[in-house]
Amino acid sequence: MFSQFGDIRCMDVPILDPYREEITTPSVTPISSGITTFKFGQDLVFDVYIQYREYMCFVKCMEALRGMKLMHINKDGKAHTANVRVDFDKTKHLTDKVIKRRELEAKKIRALLLEKERKKQAEREYEENKMRELARKEREEREEKERRKRERERKRKEKIDEIRKAEEEKQMAIDIAKEERKILIAQRKLESIRLLTELFNKIKKEKTEEELERRERELVEEQKRLAEEKVRREAEAKRRRIEDKAREKADNERKEKELREKILAVMKEKEERRLAEEREALRRRLSGQVRLRSAVVLSKAFKSKPPHR
Secondary structure (H helix, E strand, C coil): CHHHHCCEEEEECHHHCCCHHHCCCHHHCCCCCCCCCCCCCCCCCCCCEEEECCHHHHHHHHHHHCCCEEEEECCCCCEEEEECCCCCCCCCCCCHHHHHHHHHHHHHHHHHHHHHHHHHHHHHHHHHHHHHHHHHHHHHHHHHHHHHHHHHHHHHHHHHHHHHHHHHHHHHHHHHHHHHHHHHHHHHHHHHHHHHHHHHHHCHHHCCHHHHHHHHHHHHHHHHHHHHHHHHHHHHHHHHHHHHHHHHHHHHHHHHHHHHHHHHHHHHHHHHHHHHHHHHHHHHHHHHCCCCCCCCCCCCCCEECCCCC
């Protein structure tokens, strides 16, 4: 817009410089009436410094814009105007020395901001490491609690198994005592039979020889039957003990298999959780390394007026 008055050598809009607020160069005092410092916000009034290559171009611009307004016409025909005040620069704002000084100060400010950003990044990394360490400690505490819980569960099951075995052994002892009592009764019966045999021998003389032989055969058969019954009961008790031991062994193997499957499932779940946490930590670390450059978007507010005819 201003190049129509001549070739522009240099132009500066301080409000567009994000570092200008930090620069302490004396020449930044604006020429606008009633304003004592630059405003780096959404202001309606701002300064523009324009330097032409030739003095006559400056004179043309001053004469053309003195007491005038700027007007912009949209494509739809609407016109917007803005007040403008022009004056020559008394602060040497666009001299090479001042420009170089501003560039040096801006460079220093950028270096300071970069150092601050590095410190913030280091603090963020320290906090992230601290959070990861806390998460690791919490995870170890949870694993230790789970381990102690499994140990308590194992001891409780072992105690229950011991109580059950003691009860089984007690019941087996009772069964053995019953069998021994039956054997004792059978032995007493045998002794009774022997006594009867002796008695029969005494009265054998009073009975016929045939009757005595028959009774003797019956006694012998009875003794043989009782002996076989004793052997059968002992074999049955032994077989039952063997079956009980085999059943107990099968139950223990089944329980060990179930416990092993549970432990494998828990370890697999922990491994998946650890991998997910590592991926999440990597994602956060990668996202934390991206630094966005700040930019100030400034807008001009214009008053809408119809064009002058």
